[in-house]
Amino acid sequence: MTVSASQLLPWIAFLPLIGAFLNGLFGRRFSRRVVFTIGVGTVAIAFLLSLRAFFALQAVAIEQPLDPALRYTAWTWVASGLFQFDVAFFLDPLSGLMLLIVTGVGLLIHIYSTGYMGDDASVHRYFAYLNLFMFSMLILILGKNLFMLFVGWEGVGVCSYLLIGFWFTDDQKAQAGQKAFVVNRIGDFGFIIGVALLLYHARGSTDYDVLKWLFGDGAYGPFYDPWTLGACCLLMFVGAAGKSAQLPLYVWLPDAMAGPTPVSALIHAATMVTAGVYMMCRLSFMYTLSPVVMGVIASVGAATALAAALMALTQRDIKKVLAYSTVSQLGFMVLAVGVGAFTAAVFHLMTHAFFKALLFLGSGSVIYAMHHEQDIFKMGGLKKKLPITRATFLIGTLAIAGVPFLSGFYSKDEILWGVHSNQQLIAVPERATAAWGDDQRVYIGGRNGIVLKREGDQWEEERVPLTQTNIRGVSQAVLPDIRALAGDGQGTWWAAGSFGSIYRSGGRGWTLAHSLDGDPTHFNAAAAAGPNAAWFVGDRGVVVHYDGTEFKKVDVGSRVSLTAVAARSETEVYVGGASGTLLKYDGKAWGKVPGVGSAAVTGFAKLGNDLYGVSEDGGLLKLGAAGFEKVAFTAPGVAKGLQLRGITANADGKLVLVGRAVLQGKEGENAVYIEGLPSTGFGVLAGPTSGLFRAVAHGLGTTYATGDDKAMYAPAAAESGVVLERVASVPTKPWFHHILWVVATFSALLTAFYMFRLYFLTFEGQTRATPEAYDHCHETPSHMWGPLVILAILSIGGGWFGHSLYQWLSPVFATANTRLLLDDHHTLMAYVPTLFGAFGIAIAAVWYGLNSPVPRQLAERFPTVYRVLYNKFYVDELYHLAIVKPFRATARVVHEIIDRIFVDGALVHGAASIWSVLGRALRPLQNGNVQNYAVGIAVGLAIIIWLVGMKPTLW
Structure with missing residues (x-):
């Protein structure tokens, strides 16, 4: 029977579980050789099957480049209504790469463990735990849904607990x-709450394919709630911060070095601690929809990278230095995720697995050779005793320091370049049908409650709150499309749209000001009539007036769709709509205004003291003494079919009309931008083919036309003259990325410094070890240094294939709202981190390679700084004082009062005492005297007869 590649996936995951089962239950009876064979053999077979599946995935990628994946559903675990959880496996380019990392590096660490843990009395338990971890990690990365990921997520957490406390007889461990x-x-x-909220938001599904369809392609309509999605992403990031050791939940990782060193290499450097990064990359299509959450992630990653690097500067324990280094490097990965450089994050995850596993295993060889001494100030001069370990450790140190042409250089440089170059972008909303501009700001409104705001040179994305409406008799919360924008020029702005919603802004955010109580009528236009006064018009002749105190629905005597409104003052308001409808309010009553034609009036604009309008049939209207009159004008280049949808006046005192038309010499319709005056003539700029400009606004010196193609257009100078420049997205907060880049680059400098400090104090110079320890120090056996050599080779060449990753992972990752800016300085940005790293290496070489007194002198001159760094900013002490001690005190009080007095005393012992006393009280009745029993029976019968004889009313 032929087994397909997809059917191999559950075998890859469950093989280590079989090893854990055998060694866990029967390992005590097995010889060490059998334990090693089972523990290493199951992982080796899983690695070979992983290679087979990965090659099959490559073939699928050629046949199906847009959806390269292997899928296999074993069974349905839970099915209840909309909720269904399948035990399903999924291999795509991302999980395929992770699969090779986990099984490949895991196999090397298993082999190394046969030497490092070979003499331990509980080696069978160690390999059972290690195999169980491999199973959990493989479930995490191969699962096809968040349910499977959560099973693996909790599994690796339990295995981490078991392996950190492996030597549990030591209280500290x-x-x-x-x-x-x-x-x-x-x-x-936090992760559980986030998944539960997402489960509700995604209508009962946690399958990656379904989630990607719902969120990745923007398939959600007006019921898509960005706030809920942002909350989901933020809560799941809390879980990632715990698993991937980010501020403030990093404190467990340095203490995790209490476990066996191979455990540190596998779980706390190469695999488990990257689970949070993997989760966010896997759900990149969700995180990219939450730019605020992305900013939080980037900030936390940068802060973690810097804080952990500072903590590593003064550590003496060889494994603690590597632990804080791991926290710092995880910060780099999280930073990359936060700026949308997902491939760079995965690239660094891969190279970090190589060189950090190498460094941990190298430190394990040093500890093994030095009889479990871990203080680097009691080492030195070990290069003569441990030549292979020293050479491989140096390669790992060079890689993590970012020395050119080693793996760490390429991956870290990609992150730093991505941080500097990936400016967070805001996309122009889809179907942007509303625009407003003045001297203070510009607003562009579109679908799903999105409002794009420009203030100065800075763009921001704002979203209006949900509104309630009745759809088929059911009240639902929805996000309206923004169809109208207006401002009073004095700090109040209005937005109105579908489902009868009206919003107000004072400059920061939007609040729901009014709704039509479930009436799904759509508003189409708005106009400010003065400070805190406005008019809103919509379908079926709906007009709403706000007079500064309350909203009132006004009957204007028309039931046609109203599409334009202009307020010259609070007592002079004009409304236009379908069928050439033109209405005027004079402060007392509404009346009809003479107009021209039967086409819908689609917009008004003030130019000086004049009021102009446009109609859907291409007419330009001007208000005169007798009403609106049609103004003759020519639009050069327009052949026929001119339709006008919007009008505004620019800073040059000209009118700007937008819509669509058939241009001369072209087939089909184009969006058109027409600028000029009837007296001087107009010029025409062509917009997108088959497009339609629906709105136009002038503000902050620029005129913007918007329409259907998720972009806005503004006139720009070109070699051929003035053209319309298409802008699909705009950068926001460029200074934020510059700060992140500075922090990350400085962290890279510190990394190079403290890692070479570690290297020089361990291997170079004169030994500081005791003569006995130094004399007995020797190179580890081949099954321990063999994995070091392989990892050293990967640490050298693992980064050479980085550019291939971008093509390999491109079908997986969503395009983040970022823009890669290839400016004239991008080459310099690639060299600056390298120069900083070289500077850090040089300082470490002078201070520690040449045994300079400078470090000691600095510590004596700045004792407070040294103590703060050595004690890791006293974070552990702060947590102990603020959280652990109050929690333990509360637990003691609860134990003494509730547990001992109430539960044990009142409930348990009290209940027993009551029945004991009652038994003793009733004991005399059971004395064996027949006469007493007869008396009791007689009394009982008398009572029964008396009760039976009582009147029914007494019952």
Whole structure:
């Protein structure tokens, strides 16, 4: 029987589980060789099957470049109504790469463990836990839905707890395991809430394919709630912060070094701690819809990278230095995710797995050779005793320091370049049918409640709150399309749209000001009539007036769709609509205004003291003494079919008309932008083919035309003359990315410094070890240094294939709302981090390679700074004082009062005492005297007869 590649996926995951089962239940009876064979063999077979599946995935990628994936559903675990959880497996380019990393690096660490843990009495338990971790990690990355990911997520957390506290007879190591477990539970609490909220928001599905269809392609209509989605992403990031050791939940990872060193290499460097990064990359199509959350993620990543690097500067424990280095490098990955550089994050995840596993295993060889000494100030001069370990450790150090042509250089440079070059972008809303501009700001409104705001040179995206409406008799909360915008020029702006919604802004955010109580009527136009006064018009002749105190629905005597409104003052208001409808309010009553033609009036604009309008049939109207009159004008280049949808006046005192027309010499219709005056003539600029400009506004010195193609257009100078420049997205907060780049680059400098400090103090110079320890120090056996050599090779060449990753992972990652800016300085930006890294290496070489007194002198001159760094900013002490001690005190009070007094005393012992006393009280009745029993029977019968004889009313 032929087994398909997709059917291999569950075998890859469950093979390590079989190893964990055998070693866990029967390992005590097995010889060490059998334990090693089972533990290593199951992972080796899983790695070979992973290669087979990966090659099959490559073939699928050629046949199906847009959806390269292997899928296999084993069974349905839970099915209840809309909720269904399948035990399903999924291999795409991202999970395929992670699969090779986990099984490949995991296999090397299993082989290394046969030497490092070979003499441990509980080696069978160690390999059972290690295999169980491999199973959990593989479930996490191969699962096809968030339910499977969560099973693996919790599984790796449990395995981490078991392996950190592996030597549980040592109280310090047991407490380290408990600390890791508790801190991760805090993060997991946020993750669980986020998944539950997403489950509700996604109508009962956690399948990646369904979620990507719902969110990745913007398939959600007006019921899509960006605030809920943002909350989901933020809560799940809390889980990622716990699992991937980000501020403020990083404190468990340095203490996790209490476990065996191979555990640190596998779980706390190469695999488990990257689970949070993997989760966010997997859900990139959701995170890119939440730019605020992305900014939070980037900020936390940058802060973590810097804080952990500072903490590593003064550490003495060889594994603690690597632990804080891991936290810092995870910060780099999270930073990359936050700026939308998902491929760079995965690239660094891969190279970090190589060189950090190498460094941890190298430190394990040093600890093994030095009889478990971990203080680097009690080492030195080990390069003669450990030549292979030293050479491979140096390669890993060069890689993490970002030395050119090693793997870490390429991946870290991609992150730093991405941080500097990827400016956060705001997309122009789809179907942008509303625009407003003045000297203070510009607003563009479109679908799903999105309002794009420009203030100065800065663009921001704002979203209006949900509104309630009745759809088929059911009240629902929806996001309206923004169809009208207006401002009074004095700090109040209005937005109105579908489902009878009206919003107000004072400059920061929007609030729901009024709705039509469930009436799904759509507003089409708005106009400010003075400070805190406005008019809104819509379908079926609906007009709403706000007089500064309340909203009133006004009957204007018409039931046609109203599409334009202009307020010259509070007592002179004009409304236009379908069938050439023109109405005027004179402060007392509404009346009809003579107009021209039967085409819909689509817009008004003030130019000086004049009021102009446009109609759908291409007419330009001007208000005169007798009403609106049609103004003759020519639009050069327009052949026929001119339709006008919007009008405004620009800073040059000219009218700007927008719509569409058939241009001379072209087939089909074009969106058109017409600028000029009837007295001097007009010029025409062509917009997108088959397009339609629906709105136009002038503000902050620029005129913007918007329409259907998710872009806005503005006149711009070109070699051929003035053209319409298409803008689909605009950058926001460029200074924010510059700050992130500075922080990340400085963190890279610190990384190079403290890693070479570690190298020089461990391997170079004169030894500071005891003579006995130094004399007995020797190179580790081949099954321990062999994995080091392989990892060293990967640390050198693992970055050479980075550019291929962009093509390989492109079908997976959503295009973030970022723009890669290839300016004239991008080459310089690639060299600056390298120069900073070289500077850090040089300082470490002078201070520690040449045994300079400068570090000691600096510590003596700035003792407070040294103590703060050495004690890791006293974060652990702060947590202990603010959280642990109050929690333990509360637990003691609860134990003494509730548990001992109430539960044990009142409920348990009290209940027992009551029945004991009652038994003793009733004991005399059972004395064996037949006469007493007869008396009791007689009394009982008498009572019964008396009760039976009573009147019914007494019952």
